[in-house]
Amino acid sequence: xxxxxxxxxxxxxxxxxxxxxxxxxxxxxxxxxxxxxxxxxxxxxxxxxxxxxxxxxxxxxxxxxxxxxxxxxxxxxxxxxxxxxxxxxxxxxxxxxxxxxxxxxxxxxxxxxxxxxxxxxxxxxxxxxxxxxxxxxxxxxxxxxxxxxxxxxxxxxxxxxxxxxxxxxxxxxxxxxxxxxxxxxxxxxxxxxxxxxxxxxxxxxxxxxxxxxxxxxxxxxxxxxxxxxxxxxxxxxxxxxxxxxxxxxxxxxxxxxxxxxxxxxxxxxxxxxxxxxxxxxxxxxxxxxxxxxxxxxxxxxxxxxxxxxxxxxxxxxxxxxxxxxxxxxxxxxxxxxxxxxxxxxxxxxxxxxxxxxxxxxxxxxxxxxxxxxxxxxxxxxxxxxxxxxxxxxxxxxxxxxxxxxxxxxxxxxxxxxxxxxxxxxxxxxxxxxxxxxxx
RNA sequence: GGCCCUAUCGUCUAAUGGUUAGGACAGCAGGUUUUCAAUCUGUUAACCGGGGUUCGACUCCCCGUAGGGUCACCA
Numbered sequence: 001x002x003x004x005x006x007x008x009x010x011x012x013x014x015x016x017x018x019x020x021x022x023x024x025x026x027x028x029x030x031x032x033x034x035x036x037x038x039x040x041x042x043x044x045x046x047x048x049x050x051x052x053x054x055x056x057x058x059x060x061x062x063x064x065x066x067x068x069x070x071x072x073x074x075x076x077x078x079x080x081x082x083x084x085x086x087x088x089x090x091x092x093x094x095x096x097x098x099x100x101x102x103x104x105x106x107x108x109x110x111x112x113x114x115x116x117x118x119x120x121x122x123x124x125x126x127x128x129x130x131x132x133x134x135x136x137x138x139x140x141x142x143x144x145x146x147x148x149x150x151x152x153x154x155x156x157x158x159x160x161x162x163x164x165x166x167x168x169x170x171x172x173x174x175x176x177x178x179x180x181x182x183x184x185x186x187x188x189x190x191x192x193x194x195x196x197x198x199x200x201x202x203x204x205x206x207x208x209x210x211x212x213x214x215x216x217x218x219x220x221x222x223x224x225x226x227x228x229x230x231x232x233x234x235x236x237x238x239x240x241x242x243x244x245x246x247x248x249x250x251x252x253x254x255x256x257x258x259x260x261x262x263x264x265x266x267x268x269x270x271x272x273x274x275x276x277x278x279x280x281x282x283x284x285x286x287x288x289x290x291x292x293x294x295x296x297x298x299x300x301x302x303x304x305x306x307x308x309x310x311x312x313x314x315x316x317x318x319x320x321x322x323x324x325x326x327x328x329x330x331x332x333x334x335x336x337x338x339x340x341x342x343x344x345x346x347x348x349x350x351x352x353x354x355x356x357x358x359x360x361x362x363x364x365x366x367x368x369x370x371x372x373x374x375x376x377x378x379x380x381x382x383x384x385x386x387x388x389x390x391x392x393x394x395x396x397x398x399x400x401x402x403x404x405x406x407x408x409x410x411x412x413x414x415x416x417x418x419x420x421x422x423x424x425x426x427x428x429x430x431x432x433x434x435x436x437x438x439x
Numbered sequence: 440g441g442c443c444c445u446a447u448c449g450u451c452u453a454a455u456g457g458u459u460a461g462g463a464c465a466g467c468a469g470g471u472u473u474u475c476a477a478u479c480u481g482u483u484a485a486c487c488g489g490g491g492u493u494c495g496a497c498u499c500c501c502c503g504u505a506g507g508g509u510c511a512c513c514a
Contacts, residue, residue: 010514045513100512110512127444136442136510144512151514175443175509198445198507205506233451236463240452244462263452265445266507273451273464318477334475351473390473399473411475 003035004165007068008155010042011053014216015060017269018170018200018208021234025197026168027066028235028257038162039071044154046076060217064227065250073162075154082149085157085187086111086142094186095142111143113183120178125166125195126262132178140179156180160189168195168259171266172207195259198238199266208269224293224323226285229278238263247280275321282321290317297326302339311421312338315413334409338421341430342408346437351400357438363398364405364435368428371419383416405434 005026009019030037043049054072061067089095090111098112117135124130142153149157159167167173174196184191202212214220220230232248241248241256248256282290294316295309304312316335320326329335336342349360370385390398403415406422419427 008514012514042514048513103512106512124444130443132443141512148512150512155514170508171444172508176514178443196444201507203450207508236451238451242453244453246451246463263445267452268450270450270464276464315476319475394473396473401473403473407474409475413475415473 001165003030003033004038004163005030005035005168006038006040006159006162006164008040008042008158009057010045010048011050011057012045012048013053014218015057016208017215017217017220017234020060020064020217020230021200021237022168022170022197023061024064024066024231024234025239025257025259025262028254029166029168029195029259030069031254032257035165036069038073038164039068040073040158040162041075042151042154043074043076044149044151049076056216056218060221063221064217064231066231070162073158075158078154078158079147079149081161082143082154082157083146086146086149086153089113089142089186092186096139098139098141107144109145110141111145112139113142113179113186115139115182120181122177122181122191122194124174125193125259126198127196127264130174130177134178134182137179137182142183152176152179153183156183156189157187159192160184160187164192166193166195168197171196171199195262198263200237201266201268203268205266205268222324225274225278226281229274229281232281233274233277237267237269247277279321282317287313293323294326297323297330298335300327301330302335304339308421315417315421337407337409337412341433342406344404344408348408348410349401349404349434349438351394351396354397359397360401361435361438363393364401364431364438367398367402368431371424371427374424377420377424379416379420382419386416401434402431405431 007023007026009015026037029035041049041054043054058072086095090097093114095111095113098110100106100108100110102108115134115137117133119131119133121129121131140152141150143149158164177194177196181191183189200208202208208215214223217230221227228249231250231253232246235248235253235257236246239257239262241258242261291309291313294313295304295306298304298309298312312335316326316329319329346357347355350356354360366389367386370389371382374381374385386398386402399415403412403418406412406415406418406427412418422430
C-alpha cells in the first residue's frame with residue numbers, strides 16, 4: 001500500500017512553527033516510505049481565511065525546503081463533493097436537518113449527524129489504543145447548510161477522496177478523532193492510521209501561541225535563522241534517533257526518522273538550543289554567504305567597503321548565533337568604534353588600579369613606534385611586534401590603554417585585531433589622541 | 440467540571456526488568472586571555488507520590504497527584 005499523507009492548514013494566520021513541525025514529521029515519514037504528501041487548504045471558514053496567509057504558508061515551506069507532492073487543493077472549491085455526500089447522508093437517514101432555537105449569530109436550521117452513541121476505538125501509532133464513548137458528542141453539527149460543510153465533514157470526505165492512508169497531526173486532534181471516525185463509518189470510508197504528535201509548548205508549558213512571542217516561521221526567517229537549523233531543531237523536538245548525534249541533514253533525518261520513537265509528552269520550545277544549532281550550521285556555511293548577510297545588516301547603518309568588512313567578518317562571526325544578533329550589536333553601539341572615533345574619559349585609559357599618566361603615555365608612544373616598524377600588516381605580526389614590550393612592562397598596563405584608545409569600550413576584541421582592522425593611520429591617530437588626553 | 444493524553448536533570452532527551460541513570464543546550468569552575476567573544480577541560484543537576492507484580496523496577500499494573508489537550512453553526 002502506498003503511503004499518502006496530507007498537510008491541511010487553515011489559512012487563518014501565518015505558518016505557525018508547530019504546524020511547520022507537523023508538516024516536517026509528515027514529510028519525513030512520507031519520504032521515508034516513498035509516499036505522497038497532499039497539500040490542502042482548509043478554508044471553509046470564509047470569514048477568517050485569507051489569501052495572504054496562503055501565500056505565507058507556501059512561501060515558508062519553500063524556504064524551509066520541504067515540499068508536497070500534490071495540490072494545493074482548496075476546500076472552498078470542493079463544495080459539490082461535500083454536498084453530494086451530505087445529501088446521501090440525509091437520504092440514508094444518517095444525518096438530518098435540525099430546527100434550532102435562534103441565537104445570536106446562529107441560524108435556525110443546520111445539518112446534524114445522527115449519532116448512534118457507540119464506543120469508538122482506534123490505534124494511535126504513537127500512543128497505542130485510545131477509546132472514546134461518543135455519547136457525549138450528541139448529534140453534532142456537520143454542516144450549516146448543504147452549501148456550507150463544517151470542518152469535520154470536509155476533512156473526512158477529503159481524506160477519503162484523496163486516499164489518505166496516514167493522518168499525522170497534533171495532539172489536539174485526538175479529541176476530534178472519534179467524531180471523524182463516526183463520519184467515516186457513515187460514508188463507508190476506511191479509517192486511516194493515526195499518529196498524534198506531542199504539542200510544542202511555551203516555557204510556561206501551555207500551548208505555544210502568539211502571546212509567547214515569535215511563533216511563526218516568518219519570525220525566524222526574518223531573524224536570520226538558517227532553514228536547515230530550524231528543520232534540525234524541529235525534528236528533535238519530540239523525536240530523536242537514540243544516538244548522540246544531533247546535527248542531521250534533511251536526508252539523514254528521512255533515513256533515521258521513526259514514528260515509534262516520537263515522544264508522547266509535549267516539548268518546550270527552547271530558543272537557546274535552537275541558537276546553538278543555528279551556530280553549528282553557520283560554522284558549516286560558506287563564508288561568502290555569511291559575508292553577504294553581515295554586509296546587508298551593517299549597511300543599514302554604516303557605510304563600509306567590502307575590503308573593510310572582510311576584516312570585520314571574523315570579529316562578528318564569533319560573536320553571533322543568528323544574523324539578527326548583528327542588529328542587536330549595532331543597536332547597542334558595539335560596533336560603532338569600527339566606524340567612528342570613540343569617546344571616553346581619561347581615567348578609563350588606566351589599567352586596574354594604576355593611574356600613572358606619564359607611564360601610560362610612554363607605553364602608548366612605544367606602541368606607536370612598534371606599529372611604525374611593522375612590515376607585514378597581519379594580526380600575528382602586529383602581535384609579535386607589540387607583545388615583547390607588553391610582556392616586559394606588564395601586559396595589562398600596555399594593552400589595556402591601547403585597546404581603550406582604539407575602542408573606547410570596557411569590552412572589545414583584542415587590541416591586535418583592532419589594530420589590524422582599523423589600519424595603521426587610524427590607529428596612530430587614535431593612540432595619539434589618547435596621549436593628548438593623558439597629557 | 441466531563442472526556443482524553445502525558446509524567447527522567449532548568450530545557451530537549453537516552454534507558455524497552457539488572458547502568459555508578461548516559462548525552463546535548465543552558466549553568467557553574469578552571470585553562471587560554473589586558474577585557475569581551477571564541478576555544479579546551481572539568482563539573483552541579485533528574486527517575487512526581489503511594490501501593491502492587493517480580494529474585495530484581497525509571498522501565499509492567501493499579502490508585503493518587505500534577506501538567507496539558509479538548510469540549511463551537513473555528514479549523
